[in-house]
Amino acid sequence: MLQINNLHARIEEQNILKGVDLTVSAGEVHAIMGPNGSGKSTLASVLAGREEFEVTDGNVLYQGQDLLEMEPDERALEGVFLAFQYPVELPGVSMNNFLRQALNQQREYRGEEPLSAGAFLKRMKACAALVDLDPQLMSRAVNDGFSGGEKKRNEIFQLAMLEPRLAIMDETDSGLDIDALRTVADGVNALRRNDRSFVVITHYQRLLDYIIPDTVHVMVDGRIVRSGGKELALDLEKKGYDWIREETVAV
Amino acid sequence: MSNSDKTTSLEALFVDAFEAYAGNPPPANAPMPVNGLAPLNAMQGFRRQAIERFRELGIPSRKNEAWKYTHIPEALARGFAVSTGGSIPDPGAAETAQCALAGLDAHIVVLVNGRFASEHSLIGNLPEGVAISGLGTAASTHPDILRNHFGHYASWEEESFTALNTAFASDGLFVYVPKGKIIEKPIHxxxxxxxxxxxxxxxxxxxxxxxxxxxxxxDTSCALTGDATFTNAVTETFVGERAMVEMYLVQDPGNDNAVVSTTHVYQETASTFTATTVTLTGAVVRNNLNVLPNAPHCETHLYGLFLPGGATQVDNRTLVDHAQPDCVSNELYKGVLNGRASGVFNGKVFVRQDAQRINAFQENKTIVLTNEATMNAKPELEIYADDVKCSHGATTGQLDPEALFYLRSRGMTKQQAQGMLLHAFAGDILNRISIEPLRRMLDERVTRLFGE
Known part of the structure; x- marks a missing residue:
């Protein structure tokens, strides 16, 4: 599904990613943990195609294709989805219009007919229910005046609507209280399929109590320094990132 | 030739045309509208004063701060014949029909080259006492109304273009709604x-x-065929006590034609006035919108949307002169500049010394799509009263790259994402339009303009 080799990226003159290697197979959930500034969100941004980052070395293969050569919208059409850490408010752009455009764009790309108004509405209701998102929000502008929790749920709601192959969740847990966290995690779990992969970026282990990852990676200073099973997350929670940092230096 | 010589010659064009016009008054049996102007003709002295004043004030050049960014002498330098009457060309019924708004049931007034064309107008039934006609006609049908209002609000003493218009004024739209009457359908x-x-x-x-x-x-424009025009329009609007008036000015004269539109609005007690000015095309478009809420408890809303591309210059200048207490004014102008277009917003709000408890808000937001397009925004508040709530602001910038990225990350192309955001930006003004066929027409124009 996804193969990242020796990825280096920088923003302006600052090198952030310094050789990331990561392989995600279809159906797997990979968690990436790491302290602030370790490059987790940069990795998500580079994968989604944010233009302010410059890739200076390495490559990314997505379903056998060179991901870095694709425009952000092409990546989306090919099934890459980024759940934003800070979802953007779009005053004047209605949720309804936004989702219909996005969904039909993707359907057209796959050679499918646009959804009928009725089918679209039905799908919207079902997906909103999945993350307990207030259906009233559908008549509002995208994220405009949404609470922090509503914005995060809205990201997972869109994930459910757009049915990506590769979902990258950038700190979806931050700003969610424990009830919302459970709801969102339940939603994500319901969306797990053996042909859909998740990269879950998080600062804390808590989310991983609910979304059980196949593999946990620890990112420090622009590199993945350790990978392991879900118990690695628990170790990190107990011992803190300094433990890894020290070990890395020692190695 | 120096710059000032050139300007002088521009003015001479009008003064000479005036002398020819005034020196040859139309014969008593001349066709409408010119011979219908008894009260206006009775003000020949007024016309002469106006042309004298125009000669003194001159065509505003860029040296004039208020006209700094709008190149009027350049636009006039192409040479224009000054229209002083003559026969009205027949635009043809089919062509006229194209200029109507789809789905709009309205009292339709057609002006051809600024003159009332009764055979193309479809005014329909009106409540008793209401008059909708050409101003030339009104000169004989409503002399008292003209005497009490014509020339009372638009100051030819102070404004060059108003002086010029006043010197030549012969026809245009006349609307008279007597006390207590409601016109349910829009006047188009x-x-x-x-x-x-x-x-x-x-x-x-x-x-x-x-x-x-x-x-x-x-008020819409419809350029059918032929050569370029320069329109110098002046509108005077009286809004009586507790009256509620909405005015929509949709400017789409085509990119060869220039417009200077001056509107003066006078509001009486507890009246509500809303103006929406939408500018789509034009060579040079200058709008002077002046509102004087001259009694307490007035409400004034001024909305503007300007979407020029090419080399179009759009210059919106507004003035709300709060002379009396307890009034509200709210102003929002939004623009999207493409190509080499230039935009100006100069909004002034005056709150005079005794005008307490005024709420006045003014905002201008502009998105500049290219490096060649330019925007000059100058919001101004002048407050002499102490118990007021006023704010103003102007922002000019590009589309938010983060918002664009968000949409693209959901599968929309750059073009679609941009169209969606611009449409939403313009929607802020469009969605305030209470006449659905007009809103829909403009919405479709915006969609075509920006794609989606």
């Missing part, structure tokens, strides 16, 4: 232009809404 004025020579047009509109009346007026 279609400004048709058809000419085979470069023509300088000076329509003059007078709208009088007496106490406790309600009306909506749409």
């Amino acid at each position: 004025v279609i400004n048709l232009q058809k000419t085979n020579e470069r023509l300088f047009l000076q329509p003059r509109h007078l709208l009088v809404f007496e106490e406790n009346t309600q009306a909506k007026v749409i």
